[in-house]
Amino acid sequence: MLNRLLFILALAFTSPSFATVILMYHHVAEDTPKSTSVTPAQFAEQMQYIKDQKFDVIPLSKFVQSHKQGIELADNTMVITFDDGYQDIADNAAPILEQHGFPYTLFVSIAPIESKRKSMMDWQTLNQLAKQGAEIANHSYQHDHLVHQVNNDPDWLAKTLADIEKTETLIKQNTGQNHKILAYPYGEYNLELTEALAQRGYAALGQHSGAAGLSSDLQALPRFPVAGPFANLNSLKVKMHSLPMPITGLKGHQMQLTVEQTRPLLSVSLDPKDLQIKQLRCFISGQGQQQVNWVDNRSFTIQAEKELPPGRSRYNCTAPSLTKGRYYWFSQAWLRPKANGQYPEG
Numbered sequence: 001m002l003n004r005l006l007f008i009l010a011l012a013f014t015s016p017s018f019a020t021v022i023l024m025y026h027h028v029a030e031d032t033p034k035s036t037s038v039t040p041a042q043f044a045e046q047m048q049y050i051k052d053q054k055f056d057v058i059p060l061s062k063f064v065q066s067h068k069q070g071i072e073l074a075d076n077t078m079v080i081t082f083d084d085g086y087q088d089i090a091d092n093a094a095p096i097l098e099q100h101g102f103p104y105t106l107f108v109s110i111a112p113i114e115s116k117r118k119s120m121m122d123w124q125t126l127n128q129l130a131k132q133g134a135e136i137a138n139h140s141y142q143h144d145h146l147v148h149q150v151n152n153d154p155d156w157l158a159k160t161l162a163d164i165e166k167t168e169t170l171i172k173q174n175t176g177q178n179h180k181i182l183a184y185p186y187g188e189y190n191l192e193l194t195e196a197l198a199q200r201g202y203a204a205l206g207q208h209s210g211a212a213g214l215s216s217d218l219q220a221l222p223r224f225p226v227a228g229p230f231a232n233l234n235s236l237k238v239k240m241h242s243l244p245m246p247i248t249g250l251k252g253h254q255m256q257l258t259v260e261q262t263r264p265l266l267s268v269s270l271d272p273k274d275l276q277i278k279q280l281r282c283f284i285s286g287q288g289q290q291q292v293n294w295v296d297n298r299s300f301t302i303q304a305e306k307e308l309p310p311g312r313s314r315y316n317c318t319a320p321s322l323t324k325g326r327y328y329w330f331s332q333a334w335l336r337p338k339a340n341g342q343y344p345e346g
Contacts, residue, residue: 018213019075019243020063022205024183024223029088038231040092045233046226050078050240051100059103059135061179064203067218075243080104081205081223083139083183085113085121090129098132107139107183110170123174136175138182138202141167147190147256147335148343161196181205186346187312188335190256194219208314208331213244220255222331238327245317245330246271249299257336262307266315266332269299275328280319284308290315310338 027037038046050057055078066073080097082089085108097104106129112120121129126136140146141163149156164182172178180202187207194217197204203218210222224230224239249269257264270277282302284290286309292300302315315332337343 018072019211020058020073020077020079020213021211021240021242022060022063022079022081022221022223023240024205024207024225025080025082025089025093026084026227027086027088028093029086029091032086032088035228037227040096042231042233043093044096046231046236047096047100047102049233049237050102053240055240057100057102059133060105060137060181061135063212064179064181064218067203067212067214067216070214072214078240081107081183083107084109084143085126085139087119087121087125090121090125094129094132094134101133103133103135105135105137105181107137108171109139109141109143109185110167111142127175130175130177135179135181136171136177137179138164138167138171140164140182140185141170143185145186145188145343145345146184147188147193150190150192150256151337151341157192157196160193161200164197164202165200187333188255189220190335191254206333208333209239209316210329210331211242211244215247216244239329241326242318242329243321243324243326245319245328246274247330250332253332255333255335257308257334259337259339259341262336263304264308264334265301265303267295267299267301268317268330272298274322274324276320276322280317282315282317284315285313292317308334308336310336311344 025038028040028043029037030039055076056074057078057080060079060081063079080102085106113122130136146160168180182202182204184204184206189206197219205221205223207225208222209224212221216222226236247268248271251267252265282290282292284304287304287306290302292302294300313334317330318327320327
């Protein structure tokens, strides 16, 4: 883990301009839950904006390969991803993506495909989309909460890795694709899992917001969720043009908290040379803007004033660029258990 961290931090000093925005969708439909949906009209408008702004839309696998090789991409690079493999993506999103010639990634779980759920794509549909430029990637076998069993199953990591490897094998058998890129179900992970995936050559993506760059952890890549209140194009434009916060050090960033950790303390070190540092702002889920404590001119700590609720929460920090007229963005995700050690479902 130490060598991987040193590699990430070294890149942070040499490649601050490398920026790729990864978008995450679930549904593109009128009749699906609003919290995880955009309408076809919204999706068409967003894709047209990406085209008009001349973003370089690339396959996710190209981003991952560039990151592994330490190769900078242009800071107007975009990646489009979809979680779960719902049929409405094939019906409503794929034609728009094909019209623009945009590649994209579909993260699929296998159990819903094997059970022939009508709302999910089947292998035939997935292969048809693959011919049009879609990448088919790993979303675990059953879409389980991968890290919920840490405290009551000593074999949770081995079982989780077996689940991921089984899914990867079935994707390869059915589509011929083998990208070794995982989207964590519900965006949940912990440091033990990210380290194990790194050792096995996997990249992985969460659901915490922010642009990705060479300083981003390849096993915990950020994405901007696009759905519900976050589907408005005017607010989405700021995210599409965002930059990865130039993080040079993190402490206390284990996503999965213990029962006792109700107000996690996060320590952050930055390369401040392109930041309007006095305008850095941090926000906490359900608690609004939170005052940061500056340790020196490049390091600060942030801690929730109130206890985080059980389940998932985030600390989000942004700061304007001095030179680019855009915002640097960073998000830290948290997963807190209830007092009895169990986790809320969903």
